[in-house]
Amino acid sequence: MQAALRNPRGARARTLAWMMALGSCGGSTGHGAAAQSGHPADQLSASPAAAPAASGTPAAGARVPARVVSEAEALRPRDDLPPALRALAVVDGKERWVHAALAEAAGFTIVDLGDDWTPYIFAEQTSAEGAPLPNRYRRVFLGLANDQLDEDGETLPPGEKNYLELYGIPPSMSVLRARFLQDAEHPCHDEESVEALEAVETVSYVAPEAVRREEHRLARMRVELEVARRKAKVATWEELAEKQPAQAAKVKLLAKRAAEKPAMAAVERRLTCEGLLGTGKQKHQTGIYDDAMRLAVRRFQQKHMIYESNYLRKKTVDALAKPLIDNDYEGVVRAIRERVVSAAAVVEDGSTGTQKSPVRDLVDEYSQAAIQQLGLTTGEAALAFFKRHSAEELRTLRAVVKLGPRPDYYGAAMDLSIVVDRGDVWYDFPVEPDGHWKQQPRKHYPHLILFARWNGQQIPLARWRTTIGGWRAEQASDGYEYYRYKMSDIGPRVIRQVVSGPVWIAPQSTPIRSLVKPKMINNAWMKVVNYDELGPGFLSAYGLIAGYFVIPGQNGRPDFDNGVRAHGSSDYLSIYSSNGFSHGCHRLPNHLAIRLYSFILRHRKMHVAGDQPMGFTRQFLFGESVFEMRLPSRGYAYYLDPPLPVNVLEGQIMGEQKKPIIGYVPKPGVKYPGPPPPAPDSPEAKAGGGAASAPAGGGAEP
Amino acid sequence: MSARSWRRWFALCAAFLASGVFLCGWDFIEAAEPAAALAPDGGAADAGAPRPMSDKVRITFTVVPSQTKAMVYWGRRRLGMIAPRQPLVVERPRDSGPLDVIVRAQGYLPVQTRAYTFGDSKVGVKLWTPDQKKSLLGYREAPPDAGAPPPAATTETRPPDAGFFFR
Numbered sequence: 001m002q003a004a005l006r007n008p009r010g011a012r013a014r015t016l017a018w019m020m021a022l023g024s025c026g027g028s029t030g031h032g033a034a035a036q037s038g039h040p041a042d043q044l045s046a047s048p049a050a051a052p053a054a055s056g057t058p059a060a061g062a063r064v065p066a067r068v069v070s071e072a073e074a075l076r077p078r079d080d081l082p083p084a085l086r087a088l089a090v091v092d093g094k095e096r097w098v099h100a101a102l103a104e105a106a107g108f109t110i111v112d113l114g115d116d117w118t119p120y121i122f123a124e125q126t127s128a129e130g131a132p133l134p135n136r137y138r139r140v141f142l143g144l145a146n147d148q149l150d151e152d153g154e155t156l157p158p159g160e161k162n163y164l165e166l167y168g169i170p171p172s173m174s175v176l177r178a179r180f181l182q183d184a185e186h187p188c189h190d191e192e193s194v195e196a197l198e199a200v201e202t203v204s205y206v207a208p209e210a211v212r213r214e215e216h217r218l219a220r221m222r223v224e225l226e227v228a229r230r231k232a233k234v235a236t237w238e239e240l241a242e243k244q245p246a247q248a249a250k251v252k253l254l255a256k257r258a259a260e261k262p263a264m265a266a267v268e269r270r271l272t273c274e275g276l277l278g279t280g281k282q283k284h285q286t287g288i289y290d291d292a293m294r295l296a297v298r299r300f301q302q303k304h305m306i307y308e309s310n311y312l313r314k315k316t317v318d319a320l321a322k323p324l325i326d327n328d329y330e331g332v333v334r335a336i337r338e339r340v341v342s343a344a345a346v347v348e349d350g351s352t353g354t355q356k357s358p359v360r361d362l363v364d365e366y367s368q369a370a371i372q373q374l375g376l377t378t379g380e381a382a383l384a385f386f387k388r389h390s391a392e393e394l395r396t397l398r399a400v401v402k403l404g405p406r407p408d409y410y411g412a413a414m415d416l417s418i419v420v421d422r423g424d425v426w427y428d429f430p431v432e433p434d435g436h437w438k439q440q441p442r443k444h445y446p447h448l449i450l451f452a453r454w455n456g457q458q459i460p461l462a463r464w465r466t467t468i469g470g471w472r473a474e475q476a477s478d479g480y481e482y483y484r485y486k487m488s489d490i491g492p493r494v495i496r497q498v499v500s501g502p503v504w505i506a507p508q509s510t511p512i513r514s515l516v517k518p519k520m521i522n523n524a525w526m527k528v529v530n531y532d533e534l535g536p537g538f539l540s541a542y543g544l545i546a547g548y549f550v551i552p553g554q555n556g557r558p559d560f561d562n563g564v565r566a567h568g569s570s571d572y573l574s575i576y577s578s579n580g581f582s583h584g585c586h587r588l589p590n591h592l593a594i595r596l597y598s599f600i601l602r603h604r605k606m607h608v609a610g611d612q613p614m615g616f617t618r619q620f621l622f623g624e625s626v627f628e629m630r631l632p633s634r635g636y637a638y639y640l641d642p643p644l645p646v647n648v649l650e651g652q653i654m655g656e657q658k659k660p661i662i663g664y665v666p667k668p669g670v671k672y673p674g675p676p677p678p679a680p681d682s683p684e685a686k687a688g689g690g691a692a693s694a695p696a697g698g699g700a701e702p
Numbered sequence: 703m704s705a706r707s708w709r710r711w712f713a714l715c716a717a718f719l720a721s722g723v724f725l726c727g728w729d730f731i732e733a734a735e736p737a738a739a740l741a742p743d744g745g746a747a748d749a750g751a752p753r754p755m756s757d758k759v760r761i762t763f764t765v766v767p768s769q770t771k772a773m774v775y776w777g778r779r780r781l782g783m784i785a786p787r788q789p790l791v792v793e794r795p796r797d798s799g800p801l802d803v804i805v806r807a808q809g810y811l812p813v814q815t816r817a818y819t820f821g822d823s824k825v826g827v828k829l830w831t832p833d834q835k836k837s838l839l840g841y842r843e844a845p846p847d848a849g850a851p852p853p854a855a856t857t858e859t860r861p862p863d864a865g866f867f868f869r
Contacts, residue, residue: 136820139797154799479842512840521802522777528802528814619813619828621838626830628815632823673843 074098074106075400083396088113090375095388103400111336111343111370113397115146115172119342120598121500121545121638125608133610135636137501137536137544144538145172151537163302167538167570168590170335173394176328177386183324184383188273193266197321200263203312204256208290218257221250261287267312270320271296276303303327305334307572307589329379336376337367338591344403347450347599352460359460362406370401409454414603416461416644418495418566419449420586422468422488422651427660430471431483435668442578444652446488448566448586450596461599464592466566467574468651470581474509474664477677481511482664484679486583489564490650494643495547496559498597498606499635501536502546502567505616506629509680515629516622527622529629536635543568543590545597546635549646566646568593601638609637756796761817762824763790765805770829772807794819811835 075089077096087100087110100110122138143149144162156162165171171179206214228247229240241248264287271277277284277296284292289311298310304327306315319327341347341363350361376382389397424442431437448466452459469486476482506515517530532539546567550559569587574580588596612634619628664676765772765784774781774790781803782790794801801817810829817825835841 149799152799153797475840479840508839519802520777522779524777526777526802526804526814529816531800531816619830619838621811621835621840624811624832626811626813626835626838628813628827630816630818630825632818632820 069102069105071106074103074108076102083393087398087400088374089400090373093375098400100398100400107402108400109340109343109403111339111399111401113173113336113339113394113399115174115395116142117172117339117342118142118145119338119594120345120602121498121594122636125610127608127610133608133636135501136611136633137636140537141169141544142172144169145175147171147175151532151539161303163299164538165305165331165334165591166302166307166572168544168568168594169538170338170591171331173335173397174391176332176335177389177391177394179331180325180328180383180386183328186273187324188270189323190269193269194321196259196262196266197317199259200256200317201314202317203260203263203267203289205289205311208285208288211288218254221254225250225254263317264289264312267297267317267320268293271300274300274324276300304331307576309573309577323379325379325383329382332376332382333367333371336370336374337363338595340367340370340401340403341595342598344406345599345602346406347595348407348461349595352449352463360407366403369403370399373401374399409452409459410603412603413605415453416600416604417451417453418644418646419451420466420468420488420566420646420648421447421449422490422649423447424654425468425651426470426655427485427653427657428655429483429657429661429665431665431668433668437579440579440655442654445578446586446651448588448596450599462592462596464588465575466586466588467569467580467582468586469584472581472583473511473667474679475511476509476664476679478673480670480672482666482676484509484664485660485662486581487660488582488584488586488648489549489562490648492551493549493564493646493648494552494559495566495600495646496550496552496640496643497548498545498601498638498640499542499548499612500545500597500638502540502542502635503535503614503631503633504533504541505631506534506541507680512620512622515620516627527625527627529627531629534629534631536633538568538590539570541567541569542585543570543587543593545590545593547597547600547644549648550643552643566593566596600640600644604640604644605642606638606640609639611635612637758793759796759819760822761792761794761801761819762822763792763803763805763817764824764826765807766826766828770807770810772805772810772827772829775804775806776801789824792817796821805829 075091075096075098078086078099079097081097081099085100086097087103089096089098089103089108104110118138118141122135122141124138125133125135127133140149140151140153143153143156144151144164147160147162148156150156150160150162161175162169162171225237225240225247228244229237232240232243234240234243237247237251237254241251268277268284268286271293276299277292280292280295282290282292282295284290284296294310297312297316300306300320301308301310301316304319306319308315312320344362344366346362346366348360349363350359353359353361371377374385376385421444423444423446426440426442428438428440430440446466446468447463449463450461452461468488471483472486473481474484474486514533515530516527517532518525519528520526521528531537533541535542536544538544542565546565548561549564549566550561553559564584564586566586566588568590569575569582570590571580571587572589574582575587575589614631614634616631617628619626621627663679666672666676763774763781763784769786770784771786772784774784774792781792781801784790784805792801796819798819800819803815803817805813805815805827807829810831813827813829815825815827817823830838
């Protein structure tokens with residue numbers, strides 16, 4: 001050892017020899033139960049092409065040394081190793097560098113905490129011949145996670161932050177480190193603000209133009225209550241409310257509004273201190289929920305992954321009342337969770353259980369194990385960790401953790417399938433003649449469920465809220481918008497093709513207004529094609545990843561693609577809102593879609609097809625300008641072989657209309673040049689999916 | 703010619719070149735030599751052995767009809783001119799993000815398009831006269847009893863909280 005330390009070249013040569021000897025054994029100890037039970041899942045996922053080159057994504061894909069290594073040997077301190085070979089372990093409460101490959105051989109899991117970590121779907125891949133298959137979006141994903149690039153892949157202005165966790169891109173550890181160190185200097189937390197925020201559950205939204213009217217209304221209410229109090233000869237309004245229950249609602253409302261004023265002031269202080277309010281071009285008027293405030297709250301929600309609409313509702317207010325370090329700590333926990341999920345290649349998050357019959361939550365179990373073992377149990381511990389480890393060290397940091405065994409149904413080629421339950425479905429036209437939307441209540445919402453069949457049992461692994469199609473605005477061939485029911489197909493399908501960084505080719509029926517957006521270019525605002533919507537990107541209609549539902553072709557015929565996909569989405573309110581619908585596809589929040597497909601790709605036989613060049617262009621008119629969309633690629637494709645079975649259940653049909661209405665329905669109040677033109681019947685137009693002119697189904701592909 | 707005259711000539715030429723670069727700005731440098739460096743098909747002149755990947759990419763802008771003179775703008779900045787039957791070739795750092803540009807030509811509608819910087823690329827832009835816009839996707843005629851078509855960006859009544867999104 002000492003000789004090796006004195007002679008680094010000799011140490012490297014010995015390490016290389018070790019690696020070769022271990023690697024040549026061909027077996028795997030891999031992760032957890034897979035290692036003990038000899039699960040082939042930890043050895044291969046399919047062809048050699050499927051093995052990721054990226055470090056730290058080993059559980060199912062990478063070759064792992066097979067020699068049995070004792071824990072003591074694996075955890076021997078190795079300060080001599082270069083970053084590429086070492087990993088951080090915590091032994092008896094003290095950190096040390098150990099040999100990563102030996103630790104893996106001893107049954108530990110290597111969690112990649114480095115700045116160049118991506119989920120499996122964006123990992124570097126190679127072809128069967130070993131040629132690299134670069135993924136264009138990987139660079140952008142890493143740039144976004146590290147606050148270096150914007151959504152177009154252009155350099156982010158200095159000091160700008162992305163805050164994209166809500167959209168499936170967790171911040172890198174270096175970004176979190178910078179956040180911790182900065183927030184430790186400026187706590188932005190005082191007792192007065194906490195008391196004010198804890199006194200309310202939400203802060204009511206009053207539109208800026210309605211503030212004065214609302215103040216008059218409240219003033220009138222105060223006068224009325226005061227008159228009533230005197231008449232009733234009681235000392236306070238609370239006594240009045242007890243004596244006259246009819247007045248209770250008014251008393252409660254005034255008390256709520258009174259408590260909201262200091263709460264709003266506390267929110268303003270906090271957002272200003274956190275650098276989210278008062279930094280942009282929008283001017284904020286104190287006490288008003290104006291555009292500047294709305295944007296600041298939105299940034300706050302994005303920063304702390306709060307799935308809530310853009311108002312001061314419960315989760316947002318709760319987070320605003322917490323110390324910065326506590327919120328930052330939750331961010332670290334979430335970031336580690338995604339990396340642990342990726343390293344362990346698991347998906348079970350407890351979502352299939354109920355309160356009465358809970359199920360194993362491997363996502364939480366493993367994340368907590370990793371956090372405990374790394375000693376990152378509190379915000380203070382995380383702050384100390386980031387102070388100990390420089391940004392330079394975090395760039396390549398990997399950690400060694402011991403995770404519990406995975407269930408026995410794990411393997412290299414798991415018998416997985418998806419069921420989409422459409423829940424309660426309304427086909428009735430929902431718009432009144434005056435343009436208002438009728439309520440179409442649903443008790444059962446659509447869900448996507450991932451199953452594993454094992455030993456004759458159908459085991460649900462994850463069950464997540466998703467979307468089905470509904471009534472949407474669509475542009476007809478006459479250039480006018482109509483409503484059309486966008487159907488989510490029912491029945492058996494398969495997913496043959498999974499595309500990361502997918503591109504949505506907007507069908508010609510897409511309302512033109514949604515295809516154009518303003519963008520600042522070289523200090524000038526320009527109207528440009530809305531590539532946010534088309535992708536690739538986290539805001540794209542297909543999110544960060546999509547699986548294409550097709551009916552398998554029979555007797556040599558190609559697959560039939562009706563344009564329906566299960567894909568990631570940044571439009572999380574359409575997934576979680578009671579009135580949210582898609583154009584026919586099944587949406588998942590981006591981070592869950594990433595987990596789903598990363599899991600499927602690592603536990604099914606598949607091959608990596610790589611980037612799918614396309615060269616699609618289309619011009620369209622908007623105002624007096626022509627816009628040209630240019631899409632050089634469809635995304636980065638993986639092919640499942642055999643394809644993944646999918647079944648879409650019809651659900652409960654509500655209302656009077658028992659079959660979907662075909663064709664366009666005019667929008668109330670709009671003057672049209674004539675009767676509605678016939679609705680197009682192409683797959684992409686039906687479901688709003690892509691594949692306008694490019695082969696989307698797997699039939700034509702290998 | 704005496705040595706002194708040579709020096710004077712040399713200084714004059716150098717000053718002329720320097721002023722040219724100054725007046726034309728960096729556009730002159732970035733908008734590299736156009737058609738001459740390209741093969742007849744517009745591709746790279748040397749189709750031989752694979753070369754190491756350059757850290758710059760070349761974007762070749764052309765328009766249809768090709769005899770049209772057009773200007774290419776990138777925000778406020780003028781990237782250069784597409785001369786009749788002569789493409790505009792622009793060099794950009796590889797992977798530096800896309801270029802959203804507007805192509806303007808007299809007598810035609812402006813066209814907004816995008817060039818990528820993953821690799822060398824050609825951007826051929828079809829131009830449309832105002833009379834031709836009826837053929838474009840998105841064109842719509844006014845309803846019979848209205849003077850002008852309704853505005854393109856319609857206000858849509860949405861169900862409460864549905865599809866509320868921050869873009």
